[in-house]
Amino acid sequence: MRTFQFDKATDTEQALKAAGAEQAMFLAGGTTLLDLVKLDVMQPERLVDVNRLPLNKIETLSDGRVRIGALVTNTTLARDEHIVEHYPVLSQALLSGATTQLRNKATTAGNVMQRVRCHYFRDNVSPCNKREPGSGCSAIEGDNRSVHAVLGTSEHCIATHPSDMCVAMAAIGATVQVQGPKGEREIDFLDYHLLPGDTPEREHALQPGELITHIVLAAPLADSRSAYLKLRDRASYQFALASSAIIVRLQGDRIAEARIALGGVGTKPWRATEAEQALRGQPATEDSFRRAADVAMQGAKPYRQNAYKIPLAKQAIVRNLQTLTGAVA
Incomplete structure (x- = not known):
């Protein structure tokens, strides 16, 4: 059994301070993280529970954009009246994913952070460059029917990104707001997820210790x-x-x-x-x-x-x- 430190944070500063340790990870809904910890695929030295942070609101901004807190659940986002009316593609994408129970638990930031569903990545036995860089990609010559890509692949990885929500956000246009040891910054949503290239173990543009605080959707396209x-x-x-x-x-x-x-x-x-x-x-x-x-x-x-x-x-x-x-x- 692997041991790890478990901390609970009540504000962003406390969460960032606790996450200063190497191999620390933030825990919200845990619908992906806890699965991978149980499979021993992810091995955090510290988990920082961020569920008490005040990041669970959906706000319409003065310029028409919508700011979604990192802890807004998939169910809450999918059922929000403003989202249903002005961003139906996002509501539909969320409702097409997973089960009601999982949507009730999964968070917006967690959905953005979720990892691939490649069975070779998750079995913790097969060669996988995401899990162990340089070991090879079993999927290229193996079972690659369902959760493997035809766009954006490399000789090091061909796993698809699994999210439905993120596809809708990519179409809408969005920014990812993060906070970390060096302060706050924004990442264009289309730049947030990384192509595997030669470094398939790097899946996103977050720097160590950074925490997603909000996703900001572009204003709805008029008459669309x-x-x-x-x-x-x-x-x-x-x-x-x-x-x-x-x-x-x-x-x-x-x-x-x-x-x-x-x-x-x-x-x-x-x-x-x-x-x-x-x-x-x-x-x-x-x-x-x-x-x-x-x-x-x-x-x-x-x-x-x-x-x-x-x-x-x-x-x-x-x-x-x-x-x-x-x-x-």
């Missing part, structure tokens, strides 16, 4: 429609094989603006900016949607068992756009 479409093996409690978070604004029968993010196919929440550009000014037709979907998946690299994800992701884009625009197939 949005939706989250998740394709999976079964209809409940399953990670996406491919998903799309899309926000679109029409001008007559043409696409004035579109924001597209993909889940289940990338090593991080994947913003398809080139596909957005391909849609701008185009008629809202299936042909336009298919061309944009092709652009979104340019550069995708399939592996032995997951080549099907490329056409599936294209389908997730086309179907979502058809629903949002009312285009007839």
